[in-house]
Amino acid sequence: MKADAAIDALGALAQEHRLALFRLLVQAGEGGLAAGVIAETLGVPNSSLSFHLAQLREAGLVLQERQHRSIIYRANYPAMNALVAYLLENCCAGAAACGPDAACETPAQERKSA
Amino acid sequence: MKADAAIDALGALAQEHRLALFRLLVQAGEGGLAAGVIAETLGVPNSSLSFHLAQLREAGLVLQERQHRSIIYRANYPAMNALVAYLLENCCAGAAACGPDAACETPAQERKSA
DNA sequence: ATCTCATTTTGATAAATCTGGAAATAAGAA
DNA sequence: TTCTTATTTCCAGATTTATCAAAATGAGAT
Structure with missing residues (x-):
């Protein structure tokens, strides 16, 4: 996107x-x-x-x-998915520092390919 | 939210x-x-x-x-998470019809509690 | 062809938003 | 204090957006 x-x-x-x-x-x-x-x-x-x-x-x-x-x-739905993925792209530069509330945990990363 | x-x-x-x-x-x-x-x-x-x-x-x-x-x-990050959750809330009324591109698969549902 | 229902387009007005230079503020450094 | 750097506030104008009644369109029904 x-x-x-x-x-x-x-x-x-x-x-x-x-x-x-x-x-x-x-x-x-x-x-x-x-x-x-x-x-x-x-x-x-x-x-x-x-x-x-x-x-x-x-x-x-x-x-x-x-x-x-x-x-x-x-x-x-796919468009909505793509939008969410765009927002979370490369979140935290992949650092573990994101933490549990960082929105870029594993599920979010998976969303990128949707 | x-x-x-x-x-x-x-x-x-x-x-x-x-x-x-x-x-x-x-x-x-x-x-x-x-x-x-x-x-x-x-x-x-x-x-x-x-x-x-x-x-x-x-x-x-x-x-x-x-x-x-x-x-x-x-x-x-928590605010961003809440926003995404709000958009996907009650997606597809929980129907299995959402399909793989529906954005409301399991990870999205988990997002609601974030 | 005509009638009717469902939706969109038009058009004019009101309201909100974006922009960026200049001046003001905030806080550490000399 | 005075100087310098970092950021914000002020201002005016230009652009975009929201609203909704009325007219136009589109597609079955009769």
Whole structure:
């Protein structure tokens, strides 16, 4: 992952409605949710929600697919994984000094290849 | 972690210089780096860097400590861990459907308690 | 073809953010 | 104290972002 992509993704998540929206999709799983359902769940006007969905989609964090009359959105898990990996890259220069709270313990290192 | 804190952290990271700065500190490890060293490394004017350091500090992502004439900044690893955990919370509603690229495999779940 | 529902685009306004020089502050050195 | 170095605060302007009603689009249903 390149810096620009990470900035886009982080910026997309750094907003009240979009963060709630993304977490909603993350928790919804592979089935995803229709735009209208999301708007109602979050209590956001359709036009605003559409704007935020577009931001997340342009950032690569969500995928969209038409299903009958609705458009289904779902979280792009690999993209989220790549973002986390980017943040933790080369954490602590590999030093053992990272400690248990350092976020760069073994699981995080594995995440790099995801 | 609450939504507001996560938004602050994500917003702090969603900027070219701050993302480079944070990653620099993450890779620098517990020793941290002086503000001046960071400014020179990133090629950013002092006043701008100070602004960005303050953003990251207010978001809780970096810690500062005076050392002689310099002020040393270092990454707040537990805060970063909490942010990642917040994003992955209740991923896929615990369904096995997450798959290998779902970012919510076992290591991610462990992250929640960090 | 027409009707209806679901979603997106438009457009205008309001609010927040980034930038960097100059001045101010903080703390050790001479 | 005075000098020097390190960092932050102030300021103004330029850029980006959020909001949402209204109009436009898209795709089944009748």
